Amino acid sequence: MKATCWMGRNKVEVEDVPDPTILNDRDAIVRITSTAICGSDLHLVDGYVPTMKRGDVMGHEFMGDVVEKGKGVTNLEVGDRVVVPFPISCGSCWSCRHQLFSLCENSNPNARLAEKLWGFPTAGIFGYSHLTGGFAGGQAEYARVPFADVGPIKIENGISDESVLFLSDILPTGYMGAEFCDISGGEVIAVWGAGPVGQFAAASAQLLGAERVILIDRFEYRLRIATEHLGVETLNYEDVDSVPEALKELTGGRGPDACIDAVGTEAHYHGPAYAYDRVKQALRAESERPFALREAIMSCRNGGIVSVIGVYGGLVDKFPIGAVMNRSLTIKSGQCHAHRYMRPLLERILNGEIDPTFIVTHRLPLSEAVHGYDVFKNKKEDCLKVVLKP
Amino acid sequence: MTFAAAPGDRGTELAVEFEHDPPAGDLGAAAQKLTGRDLATQLSDHLRRFKQRVETGEVVRSEGTPDGHLLADHLRQRAARPLEEAIR
Numbered sequence: 001m002k003a004t005c006w007m008g009r010n011k012v013e014v015e016d017v018p019d020p021t022i023l024n025d026r027d028a029i030v031r032i033t034s035t036a037i038c039g040s041d042l043h044l045v046d047g048y049v050p051t052m053k054r055g056d057v058m059g060h061e062f063m064g065d066v067v068e069k070g071k072g073v074t075n076l077e078v079g080d081r082v083v084v085p086f087p088i089s090c091g092s093c094w095s096c097r098h099q100l101f102s103l104c105e106n107s108n109p110n111a112r113l114a115e116k117l118w119g120f121p122t123a124g125i126f127g128y129s130h131l132t133g134g135f136a137g138g139q140a141e142y143a144r145v146p147f148a149d150v151g152p153i154k155i156e157n158g159i160s161d162e163s164v165l166f167l168s169d170i171l172p173t174g175y176m177g178a179e180f181c182d183i184s185g186g187e188v189i190a191v192w193g194a195g196p197v198g199q200f201a202a203a204s205a206q207l208l209g210a211e212r213v214i215l216i217d218r219f220e221y222r223l224r225i226a227t228e229h230l231g232v233e234t235l236n237y238e239d240v241d242s243v244p245e246a247l248k249e250l251t252g253g254r255g256p257d258a259c260i261d262a263v264g265t266e267a268h269y270h271g272p273a274y275a276y277d278r279v280k281q282a283l284r285a286e287s288e289r290p291f292a293l294r295e296a297i298m299s300c301r302n303g304g305i306v307s308v309i310g311v312y313g314g315l316v317d318k319f320p321i322g323a324v325m326n327r328s329l330t331i332k333s334g335q336c337h338a339h340r341y342m343r344p345l346l347e348r349i350l351n352g353e354i355d356p357t358f359i360v361t362h363r364l365p366l367s368e369a370v371h372g373y374d375v376f377k378n379k380k381e382d383c384l385k386v387v388l389k390p
Numbered sequence: 391m392t393f394a395a396a397p398g399d400r401g402t403e404l405a406v407e408f409e410h411d412p413p414a415g416d417l418g419a420a421a422q423k424l425t426g427r428d429l430a431t432q433l434s435d436h437l438r439r440f441k442q443r444v445e446t447g448e449v450v451r452s453e454g455t456p457d458g459h460l461l462a463d464h465l466r467q468r469a470a471r472p473l474e475e476a477i478r
Contacts, residue, residue: 001472003471005469005471017471017472018471018472018473018474019472020453020472021472021473023451023453023456023473024448024450024451025447025448026446026447026448053454053467053468053469053470054469055469055470055471056454056469056470056471057453057470057471057472072447072448090442090445090446090450092445092446093441093445093446094399094400094401097399105441105445106441106442106445106446106450107450108450109450109451109452109454109455109458109459110452110454110455110459110464110467111438111459112434112459112461112464113464124450124452127470130454130455130464130467130470133452133454133455134452134453134454134455134467134468134470135452135453135454135470136452136453136470136471136472137470144453144472146450146452147446
């Protein structure tokens with residue numbers, strides 16, 4: 001079959017690889033009908049996530065039809081149409097029983113690698129380095145889905161692929177970021193990053209009852225999409241001297257009630273702070289460029305919540321812990337426990353409360369995945385989200 | 391080997407105590423530890439696999455680690471792509 005493979009830093013190729021087969025009784029094989037490139041795939045391509053190997057199949061946002069299943073899978077039938085969540089979760093360990101699906105204790109066969117880096121291991125994830133298990137990903141014609149009796153959600157009507165594909169990752173991720181903000185009605189929420197996850201975080205904050213949502217980015221076309229489709233306020237950080245000061249101005253001097261970092265480790269910024277972190281990152285003295293996170297912390301009102309859904313991998317420098325401690329801030333974070341949100345969000349899509357298709361700017365055949373990575377990474381052709389069709 | 395009920399609903403704690411005289415003394419122990427072949431590492435691999443079997447019914451395999459969790463294999467993984475027929 002054809003599959004999008006990581007062939008080294010800044011090198012992705014569509015290659016011929018063997019078809020997947022059942023390795024565990026609770027596996028299913030899915031023939032993929034739609035798959036997408038995620039912002040976090042760019043961290044892999046850019047070389048910021050360790051333990052990638054040449055030839056790894058990429059992709060963790062995919063859906064399709066079940067074509068084969070192991071004898072342990074009793075809730076799915078061959079022919080079922082499913083969306084697959086990006087974390088691989090057994091459903092029976094303590095973490096899974098407590099709905100912490102991205103922290104499954106059993107699904108990562110390289111648990112000790114993750115344990116060395118982060119203290120405790122996390123769940124397996126499709127196509128997302130060997131730190132998260134070394135599982136082949138879903139930017140391919142077929143994928144093997146472990147614990148297929150736990151993760152995949154059946155889509156039983158004729159709704160389009162694009163309407164439900166993002167249940168695999170970015171819609172639940174954005175929603176969880178907004179849910180972290182403890183919105184009870186009337187809040188002001190600021191979101192860093194108008195990429196797909198930031199757009200969905202903003203949409204979710206509205207859905208949960210925030211009165212004002214302010215989305216921050218430097219790409220006008222991304223801010224325009226948010227204005228047109230969500231009606232949120234926007235702030236182009238290149239137009240202001242200081243984002244925390246600008247947010248103070250916008251909120252009567254109080255600051256947003258909660259701040260969502262939907263940027264993560266490869267943030268950009270203008271000014272000397274960017275050079276400081278970029279140089280340290282290039283020298284491997286610091287693994288992240290945490291401007292968005294620092295700004296989110298410095299901008300948040302006293303006693304507010306900082307919600308971190310942008311991806312980080314290692315260590316940050318100049319972390320304003322003094323602001324966190326003295327101003328009673330709460331930081332909430334995590335890889336999305338996607339399984340928890342798929343069914344309720346599917347209901348919201350079917351009810352018409354949210355239509356995730358507005359982020360799709362590029363629809364390409366799988367064979368053009370390399371072009372897809374190029375336009376997405378380099379923000380060419382006003383790209384916001386690439387969907388690939390095998 | 392002891393089994394004890396964990397607090398709350400946290401399941402069962404399994405503890406293994408062992409004594410071990412590695413060949414070639416401290417030097418041998420260091421060499422084994424470096425390659426992930428020391429007894430403590432092997433026991434921890436076995437415990438992890440045992441937990442997987444008890445909780446999920448199987449030892450989880452990935453394309454990069456087709457034999458399941460073994461620390462000694464962590465540094466010589468296959469690429470995460472479907473396996474060739476010969477090594478399935």
